Amino acid sequence: MQRLRMTLRSLAQHRLRTALAMLGVFLGALALTCVLHITRAMSAKADLEVQRLGPNLIQVLSGQTRFRRSALADTVRVTGGVTTLTLDDARAVLDQVPQIRDGVPFCQRNRPVRFGSLATRASMIGAPPAYARVRLLEVAHGRYFSEAEEAETARVCVLGHTIATRLFRRPDRAVGQEIHILQAPVTVVGVLAEKGRDLSGANLDEFLYVPLSTYMRRLSNQEWIRGIFMNLHDSPNPALNEQLAMEAITDILRKRHRISRPEDDDFAVLSNRDASRLRSQALELVWTLGVLSSFISFSVGALGILSIMILLVRARRMEIGVRRAVGASRTVIMRQFLAEAGIMSGIGGSAGVLAAIGIITLVYHIGAFPYIYDPWLIIGACLASAGIGLMAGAYPAWEASRVEVLEVLKSPE
Numbered sequence: 001m002q003r004l005r006m007t008l009r010s011l012a013q014h015r016l017r018t019a020l021a022m023l024g025v026f027l028g029a030l031a032l033t034c035v036l037h038i039t040r041a042m043s044a045k046a047d048l049e050v051q052r053l054g055p056n057l058i059q060v061l062s063g064q065t066r067f068r069r070s071a072l073a074d075t076v077r078v079t080g081g082v083t084t085l086t087l088d089d090a091r092a093v094l095d096q097v098p099q100i101r102d103g104v105p106f107c108q109r110n111r112p113v114r115f116g117s118l119a120t121r122a123s124m125i126g127a128p129p130a131y132a133r134v135r136l137l138e139v140a141h142g143r144y145f146s147e148a149e150e151a152e153t154a155r156v157c158v159l160g161h162t163i164a165t166r167l168f169r170r171p172d173r174a175v176g177q178e179i180h181i182l183q184a185p186v187t188v189v190g191v192l193a194e195k196g197r198d199l200s201g202a203n204l205d206e207f208l209y210v211p212l213s214t215y216m217r218r219l220s221n222q223e224w225i226r227g228i229f230m231n232l233h234d235s236p237n238p239a240l241n242e243q244l245a246m247e248a249i250t251d252i253l254r255k256r257h258r259i260s261r262p263e264d265d266d267f268a269v270l271s272n273r274d275a276s277r278l279r280s281q282a283l284e285l286v287w288t289l290g291v292l293s294s295f296i297s298f299s300v301g302a303l304g305i306l307s308i309m310i311l312l313v314r315a316r317r318m319e320i321g322v323r324r325a326v327g328a329s330r331t332v333i334m335r336q337f338l339a340e341a342g343i344m345s346g347i348g349g350s351a352g353v354l355a356a357i358g359i360i361t362l363v364y365h366i367g368a369f370p371y372i373y374d375p376w377l378i379i380g381a382c383l384a385s386a387g388i389g390l391m392a393g394a395y396p397a398w399e400a401s402r403v404e405v406l407e408v409l410k411s412p413e
C-alpha cells in the first residue's frame with residue numbers, strides 16, 4: 001500500500017506528462033472496445049434480420065442487379081426496365097424446382113397515394129394473398145386481402161405501418177377508409193405491424209399491398225411481373241440447398257428466355273445470405289481498420305510512456321540514489337518504476353474502455369442494435385493496456401535500477 005501511494009504521488013507530481021502518456025493508450029482502448037463491440041452488434045442484427053425476414057428466402061428479380069456496399073448497410077439496385085419475366089415463368093419455377101416450399105410472383109412500382117388532402121408516395125406491391133405468408137408479414141389492424149378478392153380483382157389494399165401513420169395519424173383509423181392510388185379509389189382492409197428494413201435496404205413499412213390481379217389489370221395494365229419470392233424447404237445443409245435451388249432457377253429461366261451466355265441474363269437470383277455475406281465482408285473491413293487504428297494508438301501510447309518514463313528516471317536520479325543509499329535494492333527500484341508505468345497505462349486504458357461503453361451504448365440506441373457487452377473483452381482491453389505499460393516501462397525501470405549511489409553523489413546536480 002505504501003508503494004502504491006508513493007507511485008500515485010509520483011505520477012501526480014508530473015500531471016501533464018502523465019496525461020500525455022496516457023492519451024495514446026486511452027485512444028487505443030477506446031477504438032478497440034468500440035470497434036469490436038459495434039461490429040459484433042451489427043453482425044448480430046444482420047442475423048436477426050435474416051431470421052425475421054425468412055432464413056430460407058430467395059428471390060428472382062427482372063433485370064440485372066448489383067449490390068451497393070457501405071459499412072452500415074447493403075442495398076440492391078436494379079438496372080433497366082426489363083419486362084421479360086412473366087407469370088408463366090413464375091409457374092414454371094415454382095413447379096419444377098423441388099427445393100421450393102412456397103412462392104409467389106409480385107409486381108412493384110412507386111405510386112402517389114392520397115387520402116383527402118394528404119398525399120405521399122408509396123412502393124406499391126401487387127401479389128397474391130400468399131405473399132404475407134412468404135414474407136412473414138403480420139397484420140396489426142384489420143385483415144389481409146383474400147383469395148376471393150384476388151379472383152375478383154377487388155380494389156382493396158393493405159398499408160404498411162409508416163404509410164398508414166402518414167395518411168391517418170393513427171394506423172388503426174385506416175381500416176375501412178378509401179384512398180386513391182393515382183386516380184383509382186381503393187379500400188383499406190388492413191394495416192401491417194412494423195417490419196423495418198430488409199437486407200436489401202428496402203423499408204417494408206413504406207409499402208402498400210394490393211392483389212396481383214388488381215395491380216396487373218386495374219392499376220397498371222401490364223403482363224409482366226417484377227419478380228418472385230420463394231421459401232425453401234428446411235435442410236440439414238441450408239447453404240447447399242440454397243445453391244441447388246438458385247442454380248435450378250437460373251437454368252429454367254435461361255432456357256425459357258433463350259439465353260446462352262450468363263452476361264446476357266435479363267434476371268437475377270438473390271438470397272438474403274448474399275446480402276448478409278456482403279455485409280459480413282464490409283464488417284470485416286471495418287473490424288480490420290479498427291483493430292489497425294487501435295494498434296497504432298497503443299503503439300503511440302507505448303512510445304509515449306517509454307519516453308516519459310526515461311525522462312522521469314533521469315529527473316529522479318537523486319531520489320533513486322538516496323533510496324539506494326538507505327537500503328533499497330535494485331529489484332525494489334525496478335518494481336517501483338514498473339508499477340508507475342503499469343498504473344499509468346492501466347488508468348488510461350480503463351478510462352478509454354469506460355468512454356467506449358458510453359459511446360457504444362449511444363450507438364446501440366440510435367442504430368437499434370442489440371445491446372451486446374462482452375465482459376471478457378472489456379477486462380482484456382484493460383489488462384492489455386496495463387501490459388503495454390509494463391512492456392514500455394521495462395527499459396526505464398531497468399535503467400533506474402542501474403543507478404549507482406556514488407555516481408549520484410558525485411553529480412553536480
